[in-house]
Amino acid sequence: MEIIRIPRIALDTCRKHLLKGRSIGFVPTMGALHEGHLSLIRRSRSENDITAGSIFVNPMQFGPSEDFDKYPRDIENDIRKMRDEEVDILFMPDRSVIYPERFSTYINIGELSGKLCGRFRPGHFTGVATIVSKLFNIINPTRAYFGQKDFQQTVTIKKMVKDLNFNIDVVVCPTVREPDGLAMSSRNTYLNEEQRKAASVIFKCLTKASDMIKSGIINPEQAKELMLKAISEEALITDTDYASVYDPETLDEITEMSGDVLLAVAVQVGTTRLIDNVLINM
Amino acid sequence: MEIIRIPRIALDTCRKHLLKGRSIGFVPTMGALHEGHLSLIRRSRSENDITAGSIFVNPMQFGPSEDFDKYPRDIENDIRKMRDEEVDILFMPDRSVIYPERFSTYINIGELSGKLCGRFRPGHFTGVATIVSKLFNIINPTRAYFGQKDFQQTVTIKKMVKDLNFNIDVVVCPTVREPDGLAMSSRNTYLNEEQRKAASVIFKCLTKASDMIKSGIINPEQAKELMLKAISEEALITDTDYASVYDPETLDEITEMSGDVLLAVAVQVGTTRLIDNVLINM
Numbered sequence A, B: 001m002e003i004i005r006i007p008r009i010a011l012d013t014c015r016k017h018l019l020k021g022r023s024i025g026f027v028p029t030m031g032a033l034h035e036g037h038l039s040l041i042r043r044s045r046s047e048n049d050i051t052a053g054s055i056f057v058n059p060m061q062f063g064p065s066e067d068f069d070k071y072p073r074d075i076e077n078d079i080r081k082m083r084d085e086e087v088d089i090l091f092m093p094d095r096s097v098i099y100p101e102r103f104s105t106y107i108n109i110g111e112l113s114g115k116l117c118g119r120f121r122p123g124h125f126t127g128v129a130t131i132v133s134k135l136f137n138i139i140n141p142t143r144a145y146f147g148q149k150d151f152q153q154t155v156t157i158k159k160m161v162k163d164l165n166f167n168i169d170v171v172v173c174p175t176v177r178e179p180d181g182l183a184m185s186s187r188n189t190y191l192n193e194e195q196r197k198a199a200s201v202i203f204k205c206l207t208k209a210s211d212m213i214k215s216g217i218i219n220p221e222q223a224k225e226l227m228l229k230a231i232s233e234e235a236l237i238t239d240t241d242y243a244s245v246y247d248p249e250t251l252d253e254i255t256e257m258s259g260d261v262l263l264a265v266a267v268q269v270g271t272t273r274l275i276d277n278v279l280i281n282m
Helices: A007-019 A035-047 A075-084 A124-139 A151-163 A186-190 A193-198 A201-214 A220-232 B007-019 B035-047 B075-084 B124-139 B151-163 B186-190 B193-198 B200-214 B220-232
Strands: A002-004 A024-029 A050-055 A089-091 A106-108 A143-147 A169-173 A237-246 A261-269 A272-280 B002-004 B024-029 B050-055 B089-091 B106-108 B143-147 B169-173 B237-246 B261-269 B272-280
Touching: A002 A007, A007 A024, A007 A050, A007 A089, A007 A124, A007 B007, A024 A035, A024 A124, A035 A050, A035 A075, A035 A143, A035 A169, A050 A075, A050 A124, A089 A124, A106 A124, A124 A151, A143 A151, A151 A169, A186 A272, A201 A220, A201 A237, A201 A261, A201 A272, A220 A237, A220 A261, B002 B007, B007 B024, B007 B050, B007 B089, B007 B124, B024 B035, B024 B124, B035 B050, B035 B075, B035 B143, B035 B169, B050 B075, B050 B124, B089 B124, B106 B124, B124 B151, B143 B151, B151 B169, B186 B272, B193 B200, B200 B220, B200 B237, B200 B261, B200 B272, B220 B237, B220 B261
Parallel strands: A002 A089, A024 A050, A024 A143, A050 A089, A143 A169, B002 B089, B024 B050, B024 B143, B050 B089, B143 B169
Antiparallel strands: A106 B106, A237 A261, A261 A272, B237 B261, B261 B272
16 A cells, blocks of 8 residues: 655556556545445445545534544554555645645535535535545546445535536445444544443434335424434433435425435534434435 | 537547547637637647647626627637647537536635736636636646736636646746737727727836836836826726736735736726736846
């Protein structure tokens, strides 16, 4: 595994592979790797000649009151995991080469950025789109891999790829879960034992609502109530940002079902914000 | 010359050349081609294996009260000129494939967009950056060619290329001028005979100020006064947006000279807005 810290070197290295006709799969991460990330790497390895990963905790996608400083960093283990998964290229730039002095260019995705998590994290998806477009230009991947857990992220990146004519396939991979259903997330490490147990209610409420809909009760209001009720019964969930039924393309809350639907939840467990979702193909 | 109207086909065609190790020079235009454009094409031909041109009058870079509808269109002659200059690929997309319904992604370059022309054309440089990034992703050029006449455009595009890690050399070519010094511009066709004569004062005032500075009077205030005075003596110049001395990197007006300076002018001649500039290497 080649570890590269300089954009220009990563660019030249990836370009050489490209010129030899090799496909490049790309797995951008913020490190603190878990099984979810590793599943993306494995999928990339199975579909491409070369797999490139990146580790960069992107300050631009954190709000001023968010957890940038305490975001888990475990660089030695991350490198080991990437190597064990036979990643070919690991791009691990310093903040100063990604955002040099007087950096000032931003990609705004429009309405989609303001929905769901965007309402609670202003600027977050501008930060995501900007860093991802930079990484795309550096790595020049054939395919890029993202987890479905961050559903709105996948939708906004697909939107950017389409609107700006990036020649990249965005591959969305299934959410990887703990045995009790909790979606894997680097932020799960913030939870104490009791909070960790309580957090399992997120996937449980999504499953309940999903089961209800699949059983034929295709009523978004009822699904929403079911989720909110289940969450409210868990005392350690301190706040609910949203829990409802959405159009998976527009991310608008829906009151009538026609076509695929997204059940999505964002809650606070103490100071930790957790999200999850389930997509139902009708 | 291959004429291509569909982004995906342009992308695949350019990619084939790229995979054969060929360099691609790119000359994006809004059509109504004049000698300035042709000089960019010739420069590209001399430096690259393949030259791609594009013609697209980009609605996003026109303000609501600007001249999008009446902007000169002369597509038959443009195609002939591109062919005569031995352009290899002409990308000529319809508006609907560049901005399909629900298009919503914008690239904001930050402070530079608000300087000089940006003060009078809000949104203009966001429109420029967005279309150029789209064209860059479609054509994947090795080098892209722009005229120095649109100096702020070249600065913002260079900034975007740097900030977003595009692997493209931005080549700025000298302004091509009419015999009386007027910078070539598609908008010159708007001028009637008298206005056309009056417009020559733009380059004359730039030359006067430049000569003064080069003669050793390195005083921005005096240079500015000289330009404003020359312009004010021309009755057909109906308004002056700006005429002064600027830092060519930050585009800020300067009061003391240290390093290169930009003399830049934007005026109205009737309903026609004309710009020009001279760069002085100190």
